[in-house]
Amino acid sequence: MDFNYPVSSRVFRALQMVNIEELSKCSHREIRPILPCLVRMSLISPLDSTKKCSDGRKELLKLLTGIEHVNSIVALLSIDFHALEVDVKREQQMRQKHGIQSEGVLIHSIQNGLALEFERSDSTRRLRLVLSEILGIASQICQHSEVYMKQSDLFDNAVYLEEVCDVLCIALAELPALLAIQDIVETLLHVKFGPTVICWILANSPDYFWEVCTALIANGERQDEESTGGKIRNKTLRMLCQMNPSQALMIRAKCIELCRMPALAILLSLESGDAGDVVAFVSGLLLGSDQTVRNWFAIFIRNGQKRKGESYTALQLLRAELLKQLQHIIHKSLDSALPDEYVVQASAFLRLYSALRCIAGIK
Numbered sequence: 001m002d003f004n005y006p007v008s009s010r011v012f013r014a015l016q017m018v019n020i021e022e023l024s025k026c027s028h029r030e031i032r033p034i035l036p037c038l039v040r041m042s043l044i045s046p047l048d049s050t051k052k053c054s055d056g057r058k059e060l061l062k063l064l065t066g067i068e069h070v071n072s073i074v075a076l077l078s079i080d081f082h083a084l085e086v087d088v089k090r091e092q093q094m095r096q097k098h099g100i101q102s103e104g105v106l107i108h109s110i111q112n113g114l115a116l117e118f119e120r121s122d123s124t125r126r127l128r129l130v131l132s133e134i135l136g137i138a139s140q141i142c143q144h145s146e147v148y149m150k151q152s153d154l155f156d157n158a159v160y161l162e163e164v165c166d167v168l169c170i171a172l173a174e175l176p177a178l179l180a181i182q183d184i185v186e187t188l189l190h191v192k193f194g195p196t197v198i199c200w201i202l203a204n205s206p207d208y209f210w211e212v213c214t215a216l217i218a219n220g221e222r223q224d225e226e227s228t229g230g231k232i233r234n235k236t237l238r239m240l241c242q243m244n245p246s247q248a249l250m251i252r253a254k255c256i257e258l259c260r261m262p263a264l265a266i267l268l269s270l271e272s273g274d275a276g277d278v279v280a281f282v283s284g285l286l287l288g289s290d291q292t293v294r295n296w297f298a299i300f301i302r303n304g305q306k307r308k309g310e311s312y313t314a315l316q317l318l319r320a321e322l323l324k325q326l327q328h329i330i331h332k333s334l335d336s337a338l339p340d341e342y343v344v345q346a347s348a349f350l351r352l353y354s355a356l357r358c359i360a361g362i363k
Contacts, residue, residue: 003158003193007033007203007243016206016244020059028067032162036169037204038064039073072163075123076170084124088131088178095139106132114153118160130154130167131179138187148190148228155191165197169204181208182215189229195236199243209244213237213251217260222296223303224261225313234264241268248272256285256293262300263314270321278321279348286355294359301362325349 011030014022015037023031023038031038042060046053064070091105106128110117118129133154140150154164172179185201188194202209216237224230241248248268255265269281285297304315326349329342338346356362 003161003196005033005162005196005200006239007199009243009245012203012206012243013246015203018056020056020063024059024063031063032069033165033200033203035064035067035069036073036076036166036173039070040077040170040173043074043077069162069166072123073166073170076127076167077174079124079127081174084127084131085175085178087128088135088175091132091135092178095135104132104136106135115157115160118154118163126163127167127171130164131171134168134184134187137190138183141187141190148232149192150190152191155188155193155197158193161193161197165200168197169201172201172205181205182212185212185216186219189232189236195232195239198236199239202240203243206244209240210247210250213240213247214254217251217254217258217264220261220264222260223263223300225263225307226303230261230263234261234267237261237264238267238271241271252281259292259296262297266314266318270317278318279325279345279352282318283348283352283355286359287351298359301356305362322349322352 008026008030011023011026011034013019014026015034038060042057042064046057087105094105107125112120114129114133118126121129133152137150137152137155154160168184172181172184181201185198188197188201191197198212202212216233220233221227221230224234237251241251249272252265252268255261266282269278285293288294301315304313307313329338329346329349332339332342
């Protein structure tokens with residue numbers, strides 16, 4: 001079973017702008033990922049006492065009426081977070097000291113397996129189970145880095161993943177001093193449905209979007225198609241850009257600034273829908289004044305050519321797009337004469353081709 005529950009850009013934008021009117025036009029399925037944030041908003045006493053705020057609060061409560069998941073999220077918010085904070089801190093200290101072999105503080109004994117235990121537990125125990133599992137996975141990553149993907153009965157089970165996401169979102173909101181969102185996101189990259197869970201988390205915490213994306217890029221590899229981890233990180237950032245398209249080009253620029261994840265930069269360019277931008281972007285990388293960027297991208301081109309057996313690599317998709325644009329220009333030529341409006345575009349292609357051949361060694 002797959003967990004295919006993307007966050008739409010419409011919902012993300014509406015929540016980011018606190019546009020309750022726009023959210024009220026969305027279906028229950030569309031707003032399902034952001035329910036933790038909406039429920040928390042509805043329960044917190046607002047500082048703003050204006051009529052507009054009051055009306056917005058009423059609309060929010062009306063929006064949440066009749067959604068069955070709301071009650072379970074309210075129950076999560078009713079937990080004694082002070083006591084939980086103490087135990088989480090002790091668990092973190094114990095994990096650092098003894099590693100994954102130590103008995104947890106949050107959960108002492110599990111009789112029927114983690115997934116079944118989660119299903120049968122109340123809100124408090126569910127929260128403890130999820131936190132214990134995520135801290136355990138983080139500990140495994142520190143000690144056994146040679147295996148990228150980590151097995152988890154809880155995070156690998158799509159049946160419970162909606163509730164797991166709710167728990168994580170509430171925990172991150174209520175325990176920000178102990179659970180750094182960047183660390184949790186890095187840990188989630190190592191589980192089966194990690195990219196989707198990360199999207200849910202950032203949909204509920206839109207203020208952290210840029211901070212988390214920057215950290216994901218900074219922790220990425222210089223060549224992101226050469227490992228499982230690089231491909232998952234690439235997929236995650238692309239999903240985040242689909243959720244928040246306005247940041248896609250800024251994320252691309254950050255890749256160039258840090259000389260990280262060139263495949264992501266190319267794919268974001270191709271997905272932007274601006275055909276002319278692709279030629280200008282790649283030309284700028286290869287013909288720009290920054291020698292470090294030029295060498296970094298040239299290595300990406302050379303490495304990409306070595307993976308001929310693989311399908312749908314970023315380089316192959318770039319080739320296909322450039323060929324498509326070139327064919328369009330050729331079809332516009334009549335009797336070997338190119339219309340004036342295509343001369344500049346054709347010159348840009350010739351310039352790019354020369355750069356790809358001479359600097360990147362493309363064949």
